[in-house]
Amino acid sequence: MIHSxxxxxxxxxxxxxxxxxxxxxxxxxxxxxLGRLAKMLLFLGLGVFPTGVALMGNIAGFEYTKTRQFCGSxxxxxxxxxxxxxxxxxxxxxxxxxxxxxxxxSCYTCHADYGMFGAVATKVTGLSHLYHYVTEYATxxxxxxxxxxxxxxxxxxxxxxxxTEEQFTRxxxxxxxxxxxxxxxxxxxxxxxxxxxxxxxTEKVACIDCHSDIHPTALHRRQKQARTEExxx
Amino acid sequence: xxxxxxKKLTYVAAAGTLASVVLMSLALIFPSPLLLVFAMSxxxxxxxxSLALYLLAIALDLNIGGAxxxxxxxxxxAVREDQAHK
Numbered sequence: 001m002i003h004s005x006x007x008x009x010x011x012x013x014x015x016x017x018x019x020x021x022x023x024x025x026x027x028x029x030x031x032x033x034l035g036r037l038a039k040m041l042l043f044l045g046l047g048v049f050p051t052g053v054a055l056m057g058n059i060a061g062f063e064y065t066k067t068r069q070f071c072g073s074x075x076x077x078x079x080x081x082x083x084x085x086x087x088x089x090x091x092x093x094x095x096x097x098x099x100x101x102x103x104x105x106s107c108y109t110c111h112a113d114y115g116m117f118g119a120v121a122t123k124v125t126g127l128s129h130l131y132h133y134v135t136e137y138a139t140x141x142x143x144x145x146x147x148x149x150x151x152x153x154x155x156x157x158x159x160x161x162x163x164t165e166e167q168f169t170r171x172x173x174x175x176x177x178x179x180x181x182x183x184x185x186x187x188x189x190x191x192x193x194x195x196x197x198x199x200x201x202t203e204k205v206a207c208i209d210c211h212s213d214i215h216p217t218a219l220h221r222r223q224k225q226a227r228t229e230e231x232x233x
Numbered sequence: 234x235x236x237x238x239x240k241k242l243t244y245v246a247a248a249g250t251l252a253s254v255v256l257m258s259l260a261l262i263f264p265s266p267l268l269l270v271f272a273m274s275x276x277x278x279x280x281x282x283s284l285a286l287y288l289l290a291i292a293l294d295l296n297i298g299g300a301x302x303x304x305x306x307x308x309x310x311a312v313r314e315d316q317a318h319k
Contacts, residue, residue, distance in 0.1 A: 010261050017258040024251045027243075034236075034243065034294060042243065046250045046287045050257075050280050057257045061273060064264045073265055130266050 006063040013056035020049035065126065066108040068097065074129075076137050076144035076219075080107070083217040092214045110175055111152070125153050149220045169203040176207040236297065242290040249283030252276075 002008050023045025032038050064070055072081030083089050084097040084106055097106040112122040140147035151159075158168040180187055182201055188194050192210070199205040208214060215221065253276045260272030 013261055014258060017254045017261075020254050021251060021258075024247045024254075027247050028251075031240075031244075034240065039291060039294075042247070042287060043291075046246055047284050050250055050254050050284070053254055053257050054277050054280060057261055058273060058277075060261060061264065061269050065266075065269065070264065070266070127270065130270060134267075 004063075006060050009056040009060040009063075013053045013060060016049045016052040016056065020045045020053065023049070062123070065123070066105045066112075068104055068107050071107040074133050074137070075142065076133065076140065076147065076150065077107075079143045079217045079219055079222075080215050083215060089216075090213070091216050092211055114174060114178060128153075143219045145219065150218075166203050169206045172206050172208060173200065173203055180207075236294075239290050239294050239297070242286055242293070246283045246287035246290060249279050249286065253280035253283060 002011065023041050027038070027042060027045070068081055068084060071077050080093065083091055084093040086094055087098065093106065093110075096110060097103045099106070102109045108122070112118055113125070115121065137144055137147045144150065154163065154168055154171050157163045158165060163171075182188070182193075182197060188197065193200070196205050196210075200207070256276035256279075257272045260268045260276070
């Protein structure tokens with residue numbers, strides 16, 4: 001069934017692939033002389049249709065990589081994705097995942113780089129995630145137990161002094177401010193926003209300093225909580 | 234370059250495209266991170282290389298065809314000259 005543009009592209013790509021495969025199999029099975037008709041058919045089967053498959057497949061594949069389902073396909077993301085999909089959870093991840101407009105892409109919406117080449121930068125970072133997953137996390141426990149703690153790549157950049165703390169806070173707040181405008185009177189009137197308005201606008205305070213319940217079931221949170229309960233630092 | 238070699242080149246191009254299209258289709262049907270990355274890099278790389286091989290085969294085929302036509306012209310010219318001498 002076609003529910004989205006992504007589905008339409010996927011079906012188009014698969015139809016193109018089927019035609020291309022049919023032409024190639026015909027050629028390899030029959031091995032006809034390279035006459036004008038055979039050359040034209042092969043041009044369609046080896047050039048036109050595969051190019052269409054690649055173009056439509058790229059877009060459909062790229063769109064799929066934005067989905068929460070895709071992010072959850074690496075087991076270390078399990079605690080994050082389970083919580084995001086839990087309708088009874090009060091975490092920020094869950095609340096945002098219930099959003100009608102971007103809930104199915106909630107991981108990407110909040111974690112993608114939103115700069116000029118944000119989509120490309122995000123996908124390049126995604127490739128490094130895949131590399132680290134295969135080399136370091138593939139054999140870790142069901143929720144990534146035994147692996148290095150997962151960190152935002154921008155936080156890693158800050159720790160490696162590639163960006164300043166202010167730039168990091170600006171990045172984090174920028175994600176929230178994509179939807180939550182600090183000029184909105186309703187937002188200003190809510191909670192302690194009015195008092196922290198100047199600090200929020202100058203990136204002295206991060207939104208998540210107060211709204212910290214983002215991924216409460218994340219492994220590092222659970223480990224931290226367990227250490228606290230045991231009285232360890 | 235002989236016709237047999239051009240045919241071989243075309244078979245290689247066809248087999249490469251088949252592998253590439255199957256890989257891209259698998260990534261669409263079973264979209265896992267590794268498969269998607271392989272399809273978008275290796276799959277498309279093989280596809281582009283195969284298309285280049287096929288175009289090369291066509292160019293070589295046209296070249297041979299052209300050479301044959303030239304030969305025919307030369308032979309016709311020689312026959313005409315022979316007939317003129319006689």
